[in-house]
Amino acid sequence: MKHAVVTGGNRGIGAAIVQALQGAGFRTTVMSRSSGVDVTDAAAVADAFAALDAPVDVLVNNAGIAPSTPFSRMDEEHWHDTFAVNVHGAFYCTRAVLPALAKRGGGRVINIASTAGLKGYGYVAAYVASKHALVGLTRALAAEYAASDVTINAICPGFAETDLLRASLDNIIDKTGRDEAQARAALASSNPQGRFIEPEEVAAAVLWLVSDAARSVTGQCISISGGETT
Template sequence: MNATANAYSLDDMHAVVTGGGSGIGAAIARELVEAGARVTLMGRDAAKLEAQRAELGKSHAIHCVAVDVTQPDAVADAFASARDALGPIDILVNNAGQAQAAPFGKTDLGLWQRMLDVNLTGVFLCTQAALPSMIERGFGRIVNVASTAGQIGYPYVTAYCAAKHGVIGLTRALALETATTGVTVNAVCPGYTETPLLQTSLDQVITKTGRSADDARAALQRANPQRRFIEPDEVAHAVLWLAMPESGSMTGQSISISGGEVM
């Protein structure tokens, strides 16, 4: 981090956002860019990443890397590419994730492993790739996008809940390890958020229950005391706050963004 950087901006900082091509990741990337950061977008779909870069504007320093965050060698190469393109990494937002529903009795080992790999092991691999240089330079912000599923249980998503609980455990443990290094580690935990991933969940509810689209939406919204879905920008604002230099005393936290569902 440049010592002369404005404490209320991210000028001269480099942020990596995984799962940055759409949904919450795209909203986070936009907030970081608008705050002055150079941003590397990572994700599996190169076309989505390039579309997001075009939307953010060519005048900004944005680098795109297609990567599967579950593959160690690919992650190492992606972070090397990010550093070569935009310099040392100051901020890491582990947003890449996937949700798949099934009753526990029909959750086979393949589904279980997929949920752990993309939602938990991906966070582990990306954090290992970014953390050493943060510690060496005496500054870093790691924000893990978990879920209310990491704070409470939901039926029919046992594997997803287990993975997101793991993300929160990783966040807390690593925050203690890095407490004196200038690096903070936090998690944000959105409830049901208006994203393509949510639409996939709604489609599953509609298919399996025969409910109308409106009834399916209302059923999921009842989990939120405000009776609505979270907007991606609301999650992005929280991530931006945690990424700021002045948020140095915030570490080891799992902040629920859920309209009061989790208190």
């Protein structure tokens, strides 16, 4: 049975990915703060991977945060916290598995980035910069590890229905005085299909990337966004 580690797999997009992988016969391990692993803590991440009782075949770096603020009010904590989860966390987890995956002759690393890794949005400069960094990490590692049969890809969803989206909606309602329907319409309008992405759509892309059929796909950033980025 293949073993997949999914960071932030306890809710939202990560939970949908875990469910899909389990449905495809994978054994899954979730790493999140509620399961006792903070991906911003390099030592805790190293310890968590060292304690696993089965080798890892698939790593999904999904844990992420998306705080928002006007740039003029962004403090250092906001910037560093965002990078700590979205970039450093992915780095710590990836370095814990990638050399072993290469040595064993193959595997998959999938980074859940965002359309914010491919284009800019206002009021989320740290988030956008961090997701661009995650896309850069994906491309660099794919180039470095191509000969090892480890594929490393990013999935870039548009706005999806999760707690993270809820926080963005609450922020818009609070800061702009718009009501729930107006806030939802404003976010959904960035998707040319005029809707939010379902977490299961992201999970379906993960299932394809872990399949043998996708063995030649590496270094790619797959946009699941109704055509928001092309």
